[in-house]
Amino acid sequence: MKKDEVPQDLSSLGKITKEVCYATDSTGKYVTELSSGWDVKIKALDVAWNDIEKRIESARAQVLNNQASPLLFFMEYRLMDISILADYTGFWKWQIKKHLKPTAFNHLPDKKLQKYAAAFNIRVEDLKNMTVHED
Amino acid sequence: MKIEFEHRQAAHCESGVTSNLLRISSQGKITEPLAFGIGAGLFFAYIPFMKINNGPAIAFRTLPGHIFNRTCKSLGIPVTRKKFRSTEKAEAFLRASLDNGHPVGCQVGVYYLPYFPKEYRFHFNAHNLIVYGREQENYLVSDPIMEGTNILDRYQLERVRFAKGALAPNGHIYYPEKGADITDEQIKKAIKSGIKKNVRNMLGIPFGFAGVKGIKNTGHKIKKWRDKLGLQKAGSYLAQMVRMQEEIGTGGGGFRYIYAAFLQEADAWLPGNGLAEVSAMFTQAGDLWRTAAVQAAGIYKGRISSQRDFDLMGDYLIGIAELEKEAFLILKKIKWN
Numbered sequence: 001m002k003k004d005e006v007p008q009d010l011s012s013l014g015k016i017t018k019e020v021c022y023a024t025d026s027t028g029k030y031v032t033e034l035s036s037g038w039d040v041k042i043k044a045l046d047v048a049w050n051d052i053e054k055r056i057e058s059a060r061a062q063v064l065n066n067q068a069s070p071l072l073f074f075m076e077y078r079l080m081d082i083s084i085l086a087d088y089t090g091f092w093k094w095q096i097k098k099h100l101k102p103t104a105f106n107h108l109p110d111k112k113l114q115k116y117a118a119a120f121n122i123r124v125e126d127l128k129n130m131t132v133h134e135d
Numbered sequence: 136m137k138i139e140f141e142h143r144q145a146a147h148c149e150s151g152v153t154s155n156l157l158r159i160s161s162q163g164k165i166t167e168p169l170a171f172g173i174g175a176g177l178f179f180a181y182i183p184f185m186k187i188n189n190g191p192a193i194a195f196r197t198l199p200g201h202i203f204n205r206t207c208k209s210l211g212i213p214v215t216r217k218k219f220r221s222t223e224k225a226e227a228f229l230r231a232s233l234d235n236g237h238p239v240g241c242q243v244g245v246y247y248l249p250y251f252p253k254e255y256r257f258h259f260n261a262h263n264l265i266v267y268g269r270e271q272e273n274y275l276v277s278d279p280i281m282e283g284t285n286i287l288d289r290y291q292l293e294r295v296r297f298a299k300g301a302l303a304p305n306g307h308i309y310y311p312e313k314g315a316d317i318t319d320e321q322i323k324k325a326i327k328s329g330i331k332k333n334v335r336n337m338l339g340i341p342f343g344f345a346g347v348k349g350i351k352n353t354g355h356k357i358k359k360w361r362d363k364l365g366l367q368k369a370g371s372y373l374a375q376m377v378r379m380q381e382e383i384g385t386g387g388g389g390f391r392y393i394y395a396a397f398l399q400e401a402d403a404w405l406p407g408n409g410l411a412e413v414s415a416m417f418t419q420a421g422d423l424w425r426t427a428a429v430q431a432a433g434i435y436k437g438r439i440s441s442q443r444d445f446d447l448m449g450d451y452l453i454g455i456a457e458l459e460k461e462a463f464l465i466l467k468k469i470k471w472n
Contacts, residue, residue, distance in 0.1 A: 001392060001422060012252040017282045020146045022168065022392040024418065030168070030396035032146070040432040041381045045254055047374035047435045048188065055189075079188065079246070080300075084258055087299035 003033050011037025011045075052079060063130055069105030070130045071096070074120045077132065088119035140238045140267040142277040142284045146393055148263040149202045150176060151279025152240045155265060156203075156310060160212065161317040169322070172397030173209050173329035174202030177390055178336055180345040181353045187301075188257060190375035193353070196390050197336070199242055199261035199302060200309070205332065207311050209325035216309035222293050225306030229266060229274075232310060238267035238277075242307035244298020250278070250285045260302040266292070319404075326401045327471055333394075334467045337459065347460040354452030361445045370435035373448070377428045377435075391421030408469050416462040420455055427451035 003023045013019065014036035021035045059076040062068040075085055086093050091112075098104045099116075110124060117124045126133065139159065145151025150171035157165040171177075175197065182192040196202075200216075207214045215232075219225035232239050244260040245251055267284075268275035274292050276285045287295075296306045337346040344352065353376075360369035398414035430448050433439040 001418070001425065012254045016250070016252055017144075017280070019280065020144050022146060022396045028415075030392075030399050030414075038381070040377060040428050043432050043436055044374040044377040044381070047371055048378065049254065051189070051371050079258055084300040087303065 003031060006033045006035045007038035007040075008035060009037045009039040009042060011042045013037060052076070060130070063102075066102050069100055069102045070127055071100050071105060071116060073130050074116070074122065074127065078120050080119075085116075085119060089115045091115070138233065138236055138238050138267050140265070140277070142267075143279070144282055145279035147171065147176070147196070147390065148279055149199060150174065150393065152263045152265055153203045153206050155277065155279060156238060156240055157206070157210075157212070157317070160311065160313065161210075161322075164317065164319075164322060165206070165210075166400060168393055168396035168400055169326070170202060170206050171390070171393045172333070172401060173325045174204075174206040175329050175332035175336060176202045177333055177394045178345070179347070179349045179353075181349050181356070183344055188375065190372050193376050193379045195380050199263065200307070203240060203263075203309060205329065206325070209328050210317050210321050212314065212317070213312040214309060215312060216307070218304075218308075219306035222297055222306065225296060225308070226289065226293065229308060230269065232308070233266065233269055237310045237313075238265050239308050239310040240265055241292075241296055241309075242304035243295035244300070244304060245295070246298060247291070247294045249287070249291055250281065258298070258300045260298050260300055260304055323404050326404055330401070330466050330469075334463050337463045338467065347456045347463065350459065351453050351456035354449040354456065356449075357452065358442075358446050358449035361440075361442055366440055369445070370437070373431040374435040377431050380424060380428060391417050391424055395421060405471070407472055409465070413462050413465050416458060416465075420458050420462065423451060423455045423458065427455070 001021070001023045003025050006021050006023050018034035018036050020032050022030050023033050025031050056073070056076045059068065059073040063070050063073050075081070080088070082093050082096050085091075085096055089096075091099075099108060113124045113127060117127045120127065122133070125131070141155070141158065143151070143155055143158075145154065145167045147167070150167045153170040153174060154165050154167045157170070178194060178197045180194045182194065185192040204214065217228060219228070229239065241264055242260070243262050243264060244258065245262045246256050246258045248256065248262070264279070265277040266274050267277050273286050273288050276287050276292075278285060296304055298304060340346050343349065357373070360372060364372060395414045395417035398410045398417060402408070402410035402414065427448065430444070430451060434444055434448065
């Protein structure tokens, strides 16, 4: 890539910091050049977030239909899978799978709910009511 | 105590951290590309049976920690590195290291990294930064991909050092011991050993998921994605690949430009071995990765969608595999003078 071909499409990162890229100058020597982002990458990130939004909405619908517990919603909201959640909470994966069912979730004692709430960085009431406070 | 440290922005976190930590003992000679090359940072792997964010797990560089470790080892610099179970012990060790005048590298997760924009925060645990001081309850942080430095409070730093999930950092902290200055002879030797190691990683791993074989096989896989996954999922998979290829600051070339810059610098250290010519081949490989990313973007933006577009996408990777194979074979056969 030549120095003057380094992309300058403003990304969300570009608003905070430019990125260093290695590119060649007119003599073919490698130099560093700052980039404010690249459209191809911005779109790739958009695709990822669109997929995530869809998963969150589908999880919300499942919770409202009583097909899943609010854990599912917050897992999607925090981009976690069962193994990441298991690592954060200390629960076994099979326990989490059980707690993903509304009946099992509704019987959880506060102490266990607290572990989930801490992993999601929310309050227990919010976990129960599926309430999101933007952070 | 004031620690002697200068923040320098870099293209890639770990090679940046390594080069910045070695600045003083190498008198600035270990640049980022040298750290990347000596640390044998270039890689490719399509990891089977593993999913990241519901997409394919594709890596364009080596596992976290390898670049720092290999670079220091090849240069004969003793390294201190530790992981912890206890957050208290991790912080105590960090404070003691700073009190002894060491800026330290830390592996962190980016999900809770406050100065990152939200769009970039995934459960990605292989990021690296330097802590170079403390002011009361706040830590001074030099993140090599950022233009300026940042401040994290105790809780914020603890949370990213103890992020959970795949490749959890467990408070991983590392720094080079202070010692004798790095000599030019050591650097030359380290460059050769870094190239040899990278040749092995890209040509010598069996089973076809890693190195140039991995690139070729991924190319073949991509051609089947349209039928196998459906257009939308195939698009998401390609977007994920581009995000891994890009990470941050690689200019679209999947780290190939950094490696080309390394070989160019290496040529100045070890002239007469034809490294400049091979550097040009990696520039070409980087350009091809960029072209492939543009093709992928056409698909995930929904602009193009035919099987021919997927075939072309796959063929780009197969072509890249050929080119990189040729380049690494030349590196493999060098009779060093």
